[in-house]
Amino acid sequence: MGIKILTGFLSVAIFVLVLELARRGKLTFKYAIGWIAISLLGIIFIIFDQLLAAVSAWFGFTLPSNFIFFTLFCFFMFLSLFLTIFLCQQNNRNDTMAQEIGLLKLEIARLKKQIQNKFSAR
């Protein structure tokens, strides 16, 4: 029973924390939705633990705990893959922005000089 309370507490904590972070605008809905879904699933499985046993048996796991470990492992593997993809995308965007900023700075400096020359010629 103790483990049920512990995991239930964790699931509710994640659920509430993510909702609060989304409310404060620290997490966008796009990234909050996955966490909300996972913590909800955790809460559902704790309340209806026969459901967890049935699902893990259906997948062929002898122990429901193995099913949970396996699912979590897959979840975090894909999560880190997606985070890597996201990181690369952000990196590329950063580089592109750096290049455009560099080119714009040169252009602005040139325009400034042109304007100065125009005024000093008068």
Add this chain to the structure above:
Amino acid sequence: MAEDRFLIIVPAYNESGNIARTVREIQSLLMPLTVLVVDDGSGDQTATEAEQAGAAVVSLPFNIGIGGAVQTGFQYAMEQGFSLAVQIDGDGQHDVSFLKKLIDPIVKNEADMTIGSRFLPPFIGYRSSLIRRVGIHFFAHLISFLTDYKVTDPTSGFRAFNKRMMNIFAREYPHDFPEPEAIMVARRYGARVLEVPVQMRKREAGHSSIRYLATLYYMIKVTFAILFNMVKAKGNM
């Protein structure tokens, strides 16, 4: 205005002490050229020194790698309408007296990109350290085997490009350790790549961006990048 001039792209990262000499050396050539130094987020006086020497300077807000710096040069060239560009390293390694030979095949429309090679006869100059030479030969053989280009110096950053090549590279250019991979990108677009014999000098100050500890990573990364380009979709441009 830029149609008959050509652009010299000089990527530079912490080249204070070298850069002014490189810029002046290029400008002393009697050719209609514009020198663009792309300062890749240096922490020293590279940008100021280049500007004082009379170059146009693009200062990137932070370091994005030599490939990103060179690509900025291509983007500038396309914006300003240059029809020919040359890449020269900012460390004074490349002998600018070979510039005319390098751009000749581009001007005559015999190639889209030329690479200055220190391993082609008749010149016997500085050819880098033994360990680096082994790496260079490995990539040369790999690229020559995979493509129908005859490449002897795939890591050389002394190159010339026509407008078509610049247009491609302005959009798609590898950002770190770009030189060997860029040849593979060029191949995907069916570009004509030609090597021209040149001489190179030893670096005058500073150190090469590829240090011994990073050599293994460099070899693996570039090998993968070359092979990866073989399975990437063919480009159209």
